[in-house]
Amino acid sequence: MLSRSKRGGLWTPTMLIGLTLLGALILVAIFAPIFLGTAATQLTSNAGLGPSSEHWLGTDDYGRDLLARALVSARLTLLMTAGAAAISVIGGLAIGLAIWVSPKKLREMALRVLESAVAYPPLIFALVIAAILRPGVGSALIAIGISGIPGFARITANLAASVSHSDFVVTARLLGVPSARIAFRHMLPNMAEPLLILATTVFALSLVEISALSFIGLGVQSPQFDFGRLLNDSLDSLYTQPLMAVGPSVMIALSGLSVMLIGDALAAYADPRARNVKFRQPKATGPAVLPATDDGALVRVDDLRIGIPNGPDLVKGISFSINPGEVVALVGESGSGKSLTAMTVAGLAAQDLSTRAELLRVDNMNMLSHPDPSRLAKEISIIYQDPGTTFNPSLRMGVQLTEVLRTHLGMGRAKARRVIADAMGQVNISRPAARLDQHPHELSGGMRQRAMIASAMATGPKLIVADEPTTALDVTVQHEVLRQFRRIHKQERTAMLFISHDLGVVQELCDTILVMCQGEIVERLTKDELVRRDVKHPYTRALLEAIPILDLGAGAHKEVAVLGGVN
Amino acid sequence: MMIPLIPGDPAVVAAGDGASADQIAQVRAELGLELPLWTQFLNYFSGILRLDLGNSFVSGESVSTLIFNRFPYTAAIAFLSIVLILLVSVPLGMIVAVLTRSGRNKWLDVGFNFLTSLFYSIPQYVIGTLLVVVFAITLGWFPAAGAESPLSLVLPTAALMIGPSCVISRIVRRETAVVLEKDFVRTARGWRLRAFRLHSRYVLPSLITTTLTLSGLILTAQLGGAVIIETVFAWPGLGQGVVNAILQRDYPVIRGIILILGLLATAIIILVDVILAIIDPRNLGGSEHAV
Numbered sequence: 001m002l003s004r005s006k007r008g009g010l011w012t013p014t015m016l017i018g019l020t021l022l023g024a025l026i027l028v029a030i031f032a033p034i035f036l037g038t039a040a041t042q043l044t045s046n047a048g049l050g051p052s053s054e055h056w057l058g059t060d061d062y063g064r065d066l067l068a069r070a071l072v073s074a075r076l077t078l079l080m081t082a083g084a085a086a087i088s089v090i091g092g093l094a095i096g097l098a099i100w101v102s103p104k105k106l107r108e109m110a111l112r113v114l115e116s117a118v119a120y121p122p123l124i125f126a127l128v129i130a131a132i133l134r135p136g137v138g139s140a141l142i143a144i145g146i147s148g149i150p151g152f153a154r155i156t157a158n159l160a161a162s163v164s165h166s167d168f169v170v171t172a173r174l175l176g177v178p179s180a181r182i183a184f185r186h187m188l189p190n191m192a193e194p195l196l197i198l199a200t201t202v203f204a205l206s207l208v209e210i211s212a213l214s215f216i217g218l219g220v221q222s223p224q225f226d227f228g229r230l231l232n233d234s235l236d237s238l239y240t241q242p243l244m245a246v247g248p249s250v251m252i253a254l255s256g257l258s259v260m261l262i263g264d265a266l267a268a269y270a271d272p273r274a275r276n277v278k279f280r281q282p283k284a285t286g287p288a289v290l291p292a293t294d295d296g297a298l299v300r301v302d303d304l305r306i307g308i309p310n311g312p313d314l315v316k317g318i319s320f321s322i323n324p325g326e327v328v329a330l331v332g333e334s335g336s337g338k339s340l341t342a343m344t345v346a347g348l349a350a351q352d353l354s355t356r357a358e359l360l361r362v363d364n365m366n367m368l369s370h371p372d373p374s375r376l377a378k379e380i381s382i383i384y385q386d387p388g389t390t391f392n393p394s395l396r397m398g399v400q401l402t403e404v405l406r407t408h409l410g411m412g413r414a415k416a417r418r419v420i421a422d423a424m425g426q427v428n429i430s431r432p433a434a435r436l437d438q439h440p441h442e443l444s445g446g447m448r449q450r451a452m453i454a455s456a457m458a459t460g461p462k463l464i465v466a467d468e469p470t471t472a473l474d475v476t477v478q479h480e481v482l483r484q485f486r487r488i489h490k491q492e493r494t495a496m497l498f499i500s501h502d503l504g505v506v507q508e509l510c511d512t513i514l515v516m517c518q519g520e521i522v523e524r525l526t527k528d529e530l531v532r533r534d535v536k537h538p539y540t541r542a543l544l545e546a547i548p549i550l551d552l553g554a555g556a557h558k559e560v561a562v563l564g565g566v567n
Numbered sequence: 568m569m570i571p572l573i574p575g576d577p578a579v580v581a582a583g584d585g586a587s588a589d590q591i592a593q594v595r596a597e598l599g600l601e602l603p604l605w606t607q608f609l610n611y612f613s614g615i616l617r618l619d620l621g622n623s624f625v626s627g628e629s630v631s632t633l634i635f636n637r638f639p640y641t642a643a644i645a646f647l648s649i650v651l652i653l654l655v656s657v658p659l660g661m662i663v664a665v666l667t668r669s670g671r672n673k674w675l676d677v678g679f680n681f682l683t684s685l686f687y688s689i690p691q692y693v694i695g696t697l698l699v700v701v702f703a704i705t706l707g708w709f710p711a712a713g714a715e716s717p718l719s720l721v722l723p724t725a726a727l728m729i730g731p732s733c734v735i736s737r738i739v740r741r742e743t744a745v746v747l748e749k750d751f752v753r754t755a756r757g758w759r760l761r762a763f764r765l766h767s768r769y770v771l772p773s774l775i776t777t778t779l780t781l782s783g784l785i786l787t788a789q790l791g792g793a794v795i796i797e798t799v800f801a802w803p804g805l806g807q808g809v810v811n812a813i814l815q816r817d818y819p820v821i822r823g824i825i826l827i828l829g830l831l832a833t834a835i836i837i838l839v840d841v842i843l844a845i846i847d848p849r850n851l852g853g854s855e856h857a858v
Contacts (some may be wrong), residue, residue, distance in 0.1 A: 118784065119836055123791030124828050131821050168670040208690040215692055218799045235799065238711070242700045249693045256688035264684060348756055352669035355678060373759035376669050382757040389750035394772040403758045 003079050018261030030080045032071035032215075039068040041223070050243070057247050061237065065281060068232055068460035070247030077226040078253070080141045084206040087145025088152050089199050096156025097188075100164065101179040101329065111157060121207055130218045140219035144209045148202055155198055166190070175197050184453045193270050200263035204256050207238065227252045241292055290361050290368045295316035295421055298495050299319035299345060302358035306340050309354045315341055316519040322463070325493040328504040331543065339467050340514070342499045345380050346465040347371070362463055374408040381456035382465045386472040387448035391440035400434030401455040409459065423454035427484050446477035455486050457492065462494045464488070470505060503543055507531060517542045618818070620826075621819035623812075630797045630823040638827065640714060641804035645793045647720065647832070648727035649786050656732045657778065660739025661766060667740075668747055683733035683851065695726030695799040712801035723800045727792050735782050739774065742781075744754045746773045776843055783839045794828070 033040075044063035051058045053172050057066040073231050099110045117125075126147040133139030159519075163169060164187065196472035214228025222229070229250045232299050242406035299322040307313035315337040322328045331340040357368060362380060365371035384390040389505070391400055401424075402416035411419065417436055424432035426451040439450060449469060457463055464484070470478040486509055488494055500506050506513055507530050515523040515537065523537040535541055620630035636665035667676045686694075702722060712718045746752060747770065755769040777788070794806030803826050812820035 068844045070629035119787060120829060120832055123788070123790050123794065123827065124832075127794065127809060128815065129827055135814075212690065212692055212795045216795055218810065218813060231693065235696070238696075238699060239704060242704055245696045245700055248695055250691075252693050253685075253689040256690065257685060260684055260688045264680075347759065348753060350669070351671070373761075377757075377759040384754060386750065392751040392755070392769050392773065393770060394776075395769070397766075398756075403755070403760065407760060407764070408760065484572075539780065 010265070012265050012268065012458070014261050014268070015265035017329075018258050018265060021254055021258030025074055025078065025258060028071050032068070035073050036072050039065040040072040041069075056244050058245060060233065060241070064243055066247050069225065069229075071228050071252050072247070074251060074255075075250075076220065076224065077207065077228075078525065080137060080210050080220075080226065081203060081207040081255075082149065083141045084210055085154045085199065085203040087142065088148030088202050088206065089195075090154025091146070091149040093117070093156055093195070095153035096160060100160040100187075101156045101183055111154075113151055114154045114157065118154050118187075121364055122147040122151065122205075123212065126209060126213065127218070129298055130213060135184070135218045136220055137224060140210055140213045144206050147209070150208060151200060152198065156195065157192070160187055160192060163187045163190050192512045193266075196494065197263055197266045197270065200259050200266065204259040207255055207259070208252070209276040211248075221428065227255075230277045265506040273524075274443065278389055286366050287364055290364050292364060295321070296323060298324045298326075299342075299497070300361050301345065301360055304341065304355070304357040304360060306337070306349065306355050307346055309352070311530070314353075314519055315344075318516070318519075318521045320514055320521065320524075320547045322495050323498060324495055326512065327489055327496040327510045329498045329500060329510035329513045330516055331503060331506055331513055334500055335518075336516040337519040338499050342465050342467050342497055345497060346380050347376055348382070354492075376406045377408045378459045379462045380465060381459060381461040381463070383449070383452050383456050383467070383469045385468040387445050387452060388423050388472065390452065391448060393440055395439070397435065397438055397440060397443065397451060401436065401451060401458075404459050406454070417459055422454060423458040424451060425456045426457070427451075428435070428480070429454070435562055435565075445473055446478075446480060449473060449477075449481050449512040450484060453481070455496075457488060461494060464494055466496060467499045468501070469498075471501070482509065495560055501543075503530065503540075524533065576781075584684060613682050622821040623817055623820050625812075625815050625817045625820075629672050630819050632822055633820060634805065634827055637803060637805045637808045637824075638647075640802055641790075641793050641797070642831075643720065644723045644727060644796070644802065644804070645789050648724050648731075649789055649835075651724065652728045652732045652786075655728070656736035657739050657771075659732075660736040661743045661770065661774070664740045664743030664747065665737070665766060665775050668744070671780060676841075680737075683737050683818070686768075687733040688729065689699075691726050691730055692795045692799055694729050695723065695796050698722045698726055699799065715804055719800070719802075723796055723802055726796050727789060731785050731789065731792075734785055735778070737837050738781050743770060746770050748775070774817050779843055783836055786839065787835045790828055790832055790835070 041064065043060070043396070046059050047061050049055055049063075050060040052192050054239070055065050055067070057070070059065055060069070095110075095114075099107050099114075102110065126143040129143035129146055132140055133142065160183070169182060169186055172186050177186075190482075210226030211226065214226050215232045217232060220226045225233075230248035231245060231252070234248065235239070238246060250461055281288040289359060301321065302319045303317045304315060304319070305313050305317050306315040318337075318341065320328065330341060332338045340349070340353075344355055345362065345363075345367065349355055355368065361365040365375060365379075391397070398420070401420045402413070405411045405416035406413065406420055409416075419431070421432040421436065424435065426475045429435060429447055429450055434450065435443060435447075442452065453469075469485070473481060482505065485496070485498070487510065489496065496510075498506065498510055503513075507527065509525055513525040513527070513530055514521050515525070518541045523535065524541045525535060526539070529535065533544065535544065589593060620634070623633060626633075626705050663675060663679050666672050667679075689697075697720065699711045702708050708720050711717065711722075713719060751773075752765075752769055760768070765783050794809065795803070795806065797804045797806035798810060809821060809824040809828075811817075812824065
């Protein structure tokens with residue numbers, strides 16, 4: 001549950017506008033019939049007048065003031081709406097809670113009946129009820145009220161089902177509190193907020209539907225009039241008196257709008273996702289291509305700072321370089337800024353962060369600017385942490401794996417598939433051609449990650465950025481994936497930026513190890529120093545002590561030993 | 568099926584004004600109204616199987632023929648508006664979501680929310696009336712009523728689609744915002760695709776499932792909307808038919824049309840399910856390999 005202090009205010013402009021409109025409508029509903037009642041109903045000889053200072057919207061065929069009629073009709077409309085909404089809400093609550101309280105078999109049957117009732121358009125349902133009763137105020141109210149019950153009941157039942165799993169309800173049930181008492185004392189208060197939001201929607205819908213019934217002649221009958229009846233009257237004289245439609249139209253729209261705005265504001269208040277985020281457009285700085293330098297490094301990062309705009313820096317001025325063929329590890333706990341750094345180097349930093357640096361280049365591409373997308377795609381390959389989520393579940397593997405080859409290297413579909421199938425063979429994926437026609441969920445996690453590596457290598461990249469590529473995998477599968485990284489390192493001599501929180505993994509693969517803590521690089525180690533445990537910073541020592549042996553027990557111990565043996 | 572509960576004796580209506588007691592009794596016998604209720608139901612259901620829904624009390628016309636003549640008009644505006652709603656609101660919602668991602672273009676965010684709230688809160692029949700005032704009466708571009716030319720389709724369809732397009736584009740916008748934060752979208756960004764390909768290929772498919780599921784009820788509600796909107800435009804469809812029938816207490820027609828509207832609502836729901844199954848293969852079994 002979100003604490004109140006973290007929420008946005010309840011009194012947003014949306015809420016204030018909605019409440020003001022609704023308040024004005026209620027005042028009109030109370031006072032208009034008192035002061036304008038005569039003007040709205042008395043027949044006069046001023047029939048069919050256009051708008052004038054005396055009659056702002058003109059008069060109807062019987063000489064009644066149209067504005068007065070529109071305002072006076074607010075009372076009957078709002079009263080009918082309130083009645084119908086009350087029937088829907090109370091009926092829905094009763095049925096929803098009754099379903100929850102009833103035995104399991106009955107509950108499931110009732111839920112199924114509700115599902116099909118909800119699927120039936122409420123207005124047509126209301127027509128059936130209106131057909132049984134005689135047209136009139138009461139029947140319109142009852143028809144719309146009843147037609148709203150299934151929708152409200154279903155949501156009440158769904159909410160009740162989710163609340164009933166909460167600890168306090170379970171405890172109350174274990175204590176032997178009767179079901180009905182649990183429903184009223186424990187569950188209802190906890191469902192109040194979403195139900196209140198829904199009730200505003202029900203009110204808005206009832207207003208629209210009651211007016212609709214009157215509009216087609218099945219609701220309020222002359223001489224009584226509500227918004228819908230007035231709109232219906234205007235239809236017959238649309239050509240001679242088009243202004244007749246304006247009054248009821250505006251009244252219906254404003255009433256609906258006021259309640260909807262209140263509902264929107266309540267929903268925004270209840271939903272923490274609807275937070276306001278300040279955003280500053282990132283500025284591209286400098287040319288996309290930098291002049292050649294003679295330091296020989298493939299990647300150069302000088303004084304990189306990444307932060308929340310107008311907030312604290314998450315990465316606080318780090319510098320490093322990667323030479324061609326070198327594998328550099330960034331090691332640290334979650335939140336140390338290592339993934340942020342890696343994604344920024346790859347040119348994929350989140351848009352709501354601000355990135356500054358003295359220099360940030362990969363080859364001669366200025367990553368602070370907007371380098372050529374094709375070069376980026378070909379020269380920087382990225383391998384992500386969780387192969388379970390990095391592929392689009394609804395597309396076949398072949399489409400996704402060959403995307404860069406087809407888009408940026410101009411290969412045809414058949415050729416791209418051959419190239420990828422070859423690369424998949426290299427990483428020991430069986431039946432690669434058949435895999436391309438499968439969806440991601442049909443492959444195992446380790447296989448998906450190796451497929452990712454295959455597609456990363458297929459473009460012949462200069463740099464691979466690997467963001468914890470083994471973390472989400474089983475220990476045995478990790479081993480196979482790491483073997484592929486070592487093969488790439490030895491055979492292809494591709495430079496890598498390898499992110500990990502596991503010094504054990506890193507020690508087998510990387511030439512240089514950068515230890516990050518709270519956005520800063522606290523220690524730089526060569527592979528030999530790490531192997532000798534020649535570390536100085538206490539944070540690195542703590543990381544070393546946290547090598548999986550302690551966490552995972554004997555299995556991990558063996559795994560580290562195996563990795564050590566290969567090297 | 569609750570139709571027999573309607574107050575007022577159907578035989579009195581069917582025999583016409585000023586009929587004698589003998590005439591009414593004769594009509595009652597002809598209509599089978601003296602048989603026990605369950606026999607009436609049984610007769611009615613066996614009639615449905617033979618596509619025989621009885622005859623109108625008022626015109627004597629067969630109800631099946633009446634429905635057959637009116638059905639195409641309602642189907643035309645309902646399905647045309649559903650297709651157009653999806654064609655408008657999916658791209659609109661996506662574009663707004665992409666442009667307002669992580670708090671950019673605040674003005675667009677506010678404007679979009681305000682305009683969609685405004686247009687959604689105006690009911691379809693009010694929009695329809697206003698469209699007639701502006702485009703038919705004042706500008707004279709389209710016919711105000713009837714179904715004589717293809718141009719007659721324009722205003723009813725527009726009136727039906729404006730409100731739902733607003734809600735559904737809001738749903739699409741919210742769902743897109745969720746999908747844009749997914750890992751697989753970041754992967755596709757890593758492939759540096761053009762914005763159009765990225766969003767049409769990698770964002771859209773993940774969006775359609777939830778959007779259609781959430782929109783299913785809104786789309787079936789189009790039938791209810793069509794019923795009402797037909798009154799505005801004197802559109803000779805099922806809606807106008809059922810409203811007239813209710814006013815005239817013409818039970819066989821009411822019963823027949825309500826039945827058909829129910830079947831149509833079911834058809835829309837099934838259609839949505841079929842589209843979902845085609846788009847997302849995981850909805851049809853094959854989940855044994857799922858992680």
